[in-house]
Amino acid sequence: MQRLTAFGPDFTFAYDDWITHPDGLGAIPADMRGEKVAIIGAGASGIVAAYELMKLGLRPVVYESDKFGGRLRSATFEGSDGVIAELGGMRFPTSSRGFYHYLDLVGCQTAPFPNPLTGAAGSTVIDLEGETLFARNLDELPGFYREIAEAYNSALSQHAGFADLQQAIIARDAEAVKALWNPLVSEWDERTFYDFVTHSKAFQALSFRHREVFGQVGFGTGGWDSDFPNSMLEILRVNLLGFDDDQKYVIGGVTNVLWRLWQAAPPCVHWPEGTSLASLNGGATRSRATGISRNGEGPLVVTDQWGNQDEYAAVLATCQSHLLTTAMDVDEDLFEQKLWMALDRTRYMQASKTFVMVDRPFWKDEDPVSGRPGMSMTLTDRLTRGTYFFDNGDDQPGVICLSYSWMTDSLKVLPLSPEKRVELALKALKKVYPGVDIASHIRGAPIAVSWEADENFLGAFKGALPGHYRYNHRIYGHFMQARMPGHQRGLFLAGDGVSWTPAWVEGAVQTGLNAVWGIMTHLGGKTSVSNPGPGDLYPEFGPIALPD
Incomplete structure (x- = not known):
């Protein structure tokens, strides 16, 4: 059975075949x-x-x-037995067959990454403009969110020939990929991601609010408004190669x-x-x-x-x-x-993360009133933007990525110490989860990174x-x-x-x-x-x- 791999679209070469x-x-x-x-x-x-x-x-x-x-940087929490925070790359799409060749070669193991609205996350909370929604999958969200997802899929189909191009990539049909992709290079290189969204027929039929929420919540891995100024070609590649889908982390x-x-x-x-x-x-x-x-x-x-x-x-x-x-x-x-x-x-984007180690995966504790988990993977317009939970076992310390943010949101915390970043993140999350005392579970010192402040990088990624x-x-x-x-x-x-x-x-x-x-x-x-x-x-x- 053929599957999606990172074959092209700019250079249609099967690296995984070459190295094996x-x-x-x-x-x-x-x-x-x-x-x-x-x-x-x-x-x-x-x-x-x-x-x-x-x-x-x-x-x-x-x-x-x-x-x-x-930037494949796994930092160990001091005083722990190998409890780690992934400061750089942390989620790896299975279409990355070249990388997985080496991962498998050395015997590393993976598990599904807890992205929003996935089974690995268990549940997701979307908190925008003070309104908080809980869902386990897209179907449990209001129809407004499905309209956004359908509009983006429609835009990709109408303006990028998405289905035919992705099928050619799956089939590793180099000539077909080039025939479909090369015209898009000329058409979309000088146009932004935001231009693609706003000028698509599907989004023009919707409101500004739809576009705004799309930027905050996005698709697959979370909000994409930080990428709105980028060339649309950058985003098309991510979509076409399945980089925003079926992601895993390395145990x-x-x-x-x-x-x-x-x-x-x-x-x-x-x-x-x-x-x-x-x-x-x-x-x-x-x-x-x-x-x-x-x-x-x-x-x-x-x-x-x-x-x-x-x-x-x-x-x-x-x-x-x-x-x-x-x-x-x-x-x-x-x-x-x-x-x-x-x-x-070459233009590099800013990115920051703030992690804490906690005594146990307390976020799974059931709320006696709602019957829901105490906390969920969280997407918000607050300072934290994206909050992720990593469960190492019920009797083991867990890890919370309190905040993962990019560009302007990353710059907001650039001069701050890890401790101050934690304080601000806890304050923001308290608005979303007023009954949860996160601080009481924190153990050891926090770990934070701002890649733009590191003299060895000067930015996270292009x-x-x-x-x-x-x-x-x-x-x-x-x-x-x-x-x-x-x-x-x-x-x-x-x-x-x-x-x-x-x-x-x-x-x-x-x-x-x-x-x-x-x-x-x-x-x-x-x-x-x-x-x-x-x-x-x-x-x-x-x-x-x-x-x-």
């Missing part, structure tokens, strides 16, 4: 085996790429500026996926049995990379924060693009100016504005280096911000694999005829080029 093919990803010349390749960033993209490059016989040297895992923390890859000892060319990324790196990552240069016409040089310099046959930078100018001294000649423009214009498709195209296609002048070759880019699907780990995995192909080819290697890689098929099935 029995003939492998390819081979490098014998005299290149053991060559050092620098990987800047120990996040999903960097570790996946390093893992595959190690299997090819190269020596990946991993640099990390702060915490291993990047024990998603950082474990990368830790296990770091420690895994797969069969490798050149390296002896038992070799792992950890052993090749002496058990620890290098320090922060602060410079990338080229030694004359020779190899690339990476400088770390302590002034240590090492030469490399290739370098993969997986950090946020703005760090290439703010945190690192990168030789300007390593990229053409049009690429520098694209890197600098949110392309109208007109940014051309910039994304330049960055994404940079792994195709055969036609570049020699002095620009060898430095590669990857990460979810390089991808067409920012904020989703599958984009990080796919761009990391693009870089694997690019580095392998740069060093004289090639893929098997029976298993062509992304660069082999990119000229035929790559993104459409819009005129400048």
Whole structure:
């Protein structure tokens, strides 16, 4: 049975087929085996790429500026036995088959994520303008909410040919996907998500209130008004690839996926049995990379924060693009100016989360009057925006994500301490649940994050504005280096911000694999005829080029 996967729509390549093919990803010349390749960033993209490059016989040297895992960051509550808060990626759609390949490979387990109106959440409370509604699924909400859901589905059908395009993605019919998607690129790149909603026939037949609530509550994972200024193409990709549906979380923390890859000892060319990324790196990552240069016409040089310099046959930078100018001294000649423009214009969205550990999953306690759970997954226009509950067992400490917010709502708490954020969240939730004393259940210290305030990120994830498709195209296609002048070759880019699907780990995995192909080819290697890689098929099935 065919199922929806992240196949395209901009580049219709089946990454999951490539990485599971029995003939492998390819081979490098014998005299290149053991060559050092620098990987800047120990996040999903960097570790996946390093893992595959190690299997090819190269020596990946991993640099990390702060915490291993990047934005797959599972923070443990102090004093607990492994109770975690997912500060970055926390919900992973099952259509992300590249990511799940590595998750399954290292034996991590998942469970359904408690998104609003799903069985995993159990129940949902929507609190808007002081009115509070309780529901276990969409059918239990007033008809007003079903009108919104139906209007958005109708808009996707009428203005984006949604059903036919998604079916072509499911069938992995590359030519059909491109024939349907490419015209949408020209039509919607310079138009916002809000423009799509307001100018659709379905929403024009409804009131402003419908559009307002759609922004507050949204679909799938919650409110989407923070994305209203973004290019509609960003949202279409999320819908088409099922990223807002059937999501799971990683039991024990998603950082474990990368830790296990770091420690895994797969069969490798050149390296002896038992070799792992950890052993090749002496058990620890290098320090922060602060410079990338080229030694004359020779190899690339990476400088770390302590002034240590090492030469490399290739370098993969997986950090946020703005760090290439703010945190690192990168030789300007390593990229053409049009690429520098694209890197600098990349726009990152703000995002914040506030978590507390509690003594037990008290929110499941039945209210004696209503017969409902004491608290539910909560969507609100109050400061908290989205509140999620994580049950580790009736006799185990639970976790509440008191607040998950974006953009302006995230900036409201930017200068505040975790404790102050908790106070404000409890005050807001008290309006929704006046009879529940959340504070009495809190244990230990809260954990909070504002990604825009972290010097190693300067933002949570990319949110392309109208007109940014051309910039994304330049960055994404940079792994195709055969036609570049020699002095620009060898430095590669990857990460979810390089991808067409920012904020989703599958984009990080796919761009990391693009870089694997690019580095392998740069060093004289090639893929098997029976298993062509992304660069082999990119000229035929790559993104459409819009005129400048």
